[in-house]
Amino acid sequence: MGKNDTEKDISWLSEKILNLRIFSDAQNKFNFSVTDVKGDILVVSQFTLYGVCQRGRRPDFMEAADPEKANILYEKFLHELKKSHLTVKTGKFAANMTVEIHNEGPVTILMDTER
Numbered sequence: 001m002g003k004n005d006t007e008k009d010i011s012w013l014s015e016k017i018l019n020l021r022i023f024s025d026a027q028n029k030f031n032f033s034v035t036d037v038k039g040d041i042l043v044v045s046q047f048t049l050y051g052v053c054q055r056g057r058r059p060d061f062m063e064a065a066d067p068e069k070a071n072i073l074y075e076k077f078l079h080e081l082k083k084s085h086l087t088v089k090t091g092k093f094a095a096n097m098t099v100e101i102h103n104e105g106p107v108t109i110l111m112d113t114e115r
Contacts (some may be wrong), residue, residue: 001070002050002063002114009113010073014080016111017041034086041081044091044099045074067094 023032023039034041051059065073071093081088091097 001065001073003065003069004063005065005073005113007073007076010077010080012113013111014077018081018084018086020109022107022109035084038086040087040089042089042099042101043074043078043081044097045070045093046091046095046097 018035019033021030021033021036023030023034023037025031049059049061050064051061052063053059064070074093078088078090091099
């Protein structure tokens with residue numbers, strides 16, 4: 001969560017994540033959303049902490065939301081995703097965690113409501 005993020009951003013992101021066509025059809029074309037395939041969603045805070053790495057050798061976290069605001073937005077984000085009735089699994093906010101997942105494909109998609 002960035003320091004300028006709001007509940008409006010949470011609504012946009014949750015709708016986008018639930019409906020973005022990133023799952024392949026029989027012709028290997030992205031035609032299905034996580035909603036279409038009735039997939040699971042894993043939301044883990046802190047693994048994608050808002051850091052800028054354009055200068056120097058250390059990430060700059062000045063654009064990240066303060067922890068209290070970020071946690072509130074994180075919880076609202078989870079609430080929006082859970083309205084879909086898909087399985088939404090989470091980590092614990094601000095905790096050290098080890099996560100094991102199995103991803104498919106060579107695709108990574110970054111979403112930012114400002115771009």
